[in-house]
Amino acid sequence: MRGLLFSSSKASSPSNSSTQSPARTPVSTPHHRTFSASIQEEDLLYAEQVIRRWDLDSPFYTKLDSLFTGDRREARQFVKSVKNLQSAMHFFVSESASSEKLIHAQKLMQVAIKRLEKEFYQILSANRDVLDSESVSNRSSRARSSVSNSDSDEDDRISTWGTSVSDGERATVSEMVMADLKSIADCMISSGYGKECARVYKILRKSIVDETIYNLGVKKYSLNQINKMDWETIEPKIKTWLHAEKIAVKSLFSGERILCDYVFSSSEKIRESCFSEICKERAVTLFEFPELVAKSKKSMERMFRSLDMYTAILEHWPEIEMIFSFKSTTAVCKQAVASYVKLGDAVRAMLTGFESTMQKETLKTPVHGGGIHPLTRYVMNYLVFLSGYSEAVSDILADGPLQVHSPLPESYFSSMTSDDSSSISGRFAWLVLVLLCKIDAGAELYKDVAQSHLFLVNNLNYVVSKVRNSKLRLLIGEDWVAKHEQKVKQYCWGKLSFKFNEAYRKHSTWIISDRKLRDEIKISLSRKISPAYRTLYERYRGYFQGVDSVVRYAPDDLGNYLSDLFHDAGASGSTHSSSSSRYLSRGR
Structure with a gap:
């Protein structure tokens, strides 16, 4: 209303009218003015009939009554009546800024806006479950495509919303509710009551964002508080932050931005003001936590959680930048960048410490x-x-x-x-x-x-x-x-193999003359060496491909070598020496 009066007085001021060429000044005959006045008076009369039926101060009003439930034709008529009333007021201002008809129209407009403000509040409060960020985000493309539609198209989209819906109906009902909110917001903004509409919206949506952030476990800390925490205390908080950051960026803040852009599509200023006041403070608090952790004590145990937070910001940066693209929300992007840079510095310092520790x-x-x-x-x-x-x-x-x-x-x-x-x-x-x-x-x-x-x-x-x-x-x-x-x-x-070869050459010159003693010693050596070597051989033979190309002694070869030991040159065991020589010469 204030916007209407200011624009009307400006349009009729001498300074503005003097700049207009007399040849271009519209000439209205008395008959034409009478006809136009008659039309406007009829619109005023029709608007009064519709608006008075929904007067909150009427003795017939009940709290259960709502324009946007049940038969939607009444809602269409109400919104159209407010628009016609606005048109009539423009005409009456041009006729006389102090006419009784204008004063009457102004009072009627206040009744209508009071009703719309009430409806706006009811829709927001009664439909929290279908205006949650996930539901809004899921139908974001359809919402954004509808922003450019005209007011007449919007009338056709007004549909019924209910208080209880199934999962299958959630997306549809969410779209209907958003259309209702946009219809009311457009009507109030065009009538000069955008601030009143935004005030209701901010109060209700900010409470939802605050509650969600609290439930996600996001709290505001100081550097001193973080420095006093040991790792067993900080690590669970980082895990909580990683979970909260993903939901906040992908669902909560993105959903609020989509909803705000859609409902207040007719006013960029109101759209930015609402989103900034609802989300800015909580978003800054969210992205401040990683910077505090990065500035605190640096130890090897914090390396990987710091990388987790660094990666989260890196992966979600395109969404963060898009969601908080308003000039009034640049503080959020700056805070996210600050945390990102500090985390990188912290990781680099921990890598340097790790290398230094290794070298020492x-x-x-x-x-x-x-x-x-x-x-x-x-x-x-x-x-x-x-x-x-x-x-x-x-x-x-x-x-x-x-x-x-x-x-x-x-x-x-x-x-x-x-x-x-x-x-x-x-x-x-x-x-x-x-x-x-x-x-x-x-x-x-x-x-x-x-x-x-x-x-x-x-x-x-x-x-x-x-x-x-x-x-x-x-x-x-x-x-x-x-x-x-x-x-x-x-x-x-x-x-x-080289060790065994050297040991064999050394001991091959040793002689045990007593056959029984010689056999007992060889059996004892075989029991100690052969099983262990066979186990080693089988283990690594299956583990490495092409192991036979580098193995000098197979388990059976080892047994032949052992059987050759401790014989003198003239003993019967000397027949084995030729076979041993063949194995040694293989170089396998």
Whole structure:
């Protein structure tokens, strides 16, 4: 109404009328003015009849009455009457700004707007279940396509909405309710009562957003509060945030933006104002949490959860940027970017710390039995898990690449170019190389040469199997895997075979003259050596392809060698020596 009066007074002011050419000033005959007045008076009379039936101050009004339930023809008539009333008021203003008809029309308009405001409130409050963000998001394309339709088309879309619907009807009812809200909003905005309509909308929708965010577990924290929390307290909060962020971006905020854009399609200013007031504060709180975590204490245990949050923002950034595209909501985008950058900095710092710790680590005590060292398990499991975030890590390294302290040797793997040394592939390859160097140094701790080789076999095989069966294989390359698989075979068979060969040559000159004693000793040696060797042989024969090409001694060969021991040159056992020589000369 205020907008109408202001525009009308401006249009009739001397300054505006003086700029108009007399030749272009419309000339109205008395007969024409009388005819127009007659039409407007009829519209006013018809509007009064319709509007008075729904007067909230009428003694016949009941709270159960609603324009937008049951027969929708009455709702159409009411909205049309308000529009006709608005047209009549424009005419009366042009005739006389103080006429009784204009005053009467203004009072009638206040009755109508009060009724529409009530209907708007009822629809919003009674249909929360079908105006939830998921339902709104699911029919977003249809809603957006309807924004450009004209008011006359909108009248045709007014349909019945109910209070109880099944899942199958939810989308349809959601669309009907949204159409009703838009019809009322358009009518109130065009009549100069957009602020009143927006006020009701903000109150109800903001309460829904606040409630949803609270139920998702999103709370506002300070950096001091985060710093005081131990990891067992922070990690569940990060898990909660990851779940909440996905729902908030994909459903809650996107649904609110779609609903707001649709209902207030006739006013960009109101549309922006409503969405900003409803969602801005909660969205900033949501995206502030990762920045606080990134600024807090940095430890290796926080690496992967930090990457989870980094990845979430990276994946959802297109939606975040689109949802909060209003100028008044740029603070949300800025906060999301700030968290994204700080998380990247934190991950980069933790990667540097991880590398530094690896380089400083020394293997001080040998592992019992030449087994897998805890450092080998820790580093490889860490790298395997980290390789699952290869895209995020690559993005982080691109912003600030970590420096390789020494170049990768050319013989390490042939498929990498010099430009790859600072890439994510080069980074992972370098970390594995550092570990292998540690393993080589750890083998020197064993006094027994056999256990030293066994340690190398176990640990190198563990590294290769972890690379082969994870995304590290894609990052480091097939050449690396093939080359190091061959090394494991050589360690496993070549070194052990060489030891046995040396031991055999040494002991083949020894003689036990007593046949019974000689046989007892050989049986004892066979029981100790043959089963263990056969187990080792069968285990790795099934594990590696082409193992026979590097195995010098099969289990049966080992038995033949043992049977040749401790005979003197003239003994009957000397017949075995020729067969032993053949095995030694094979070089298998």
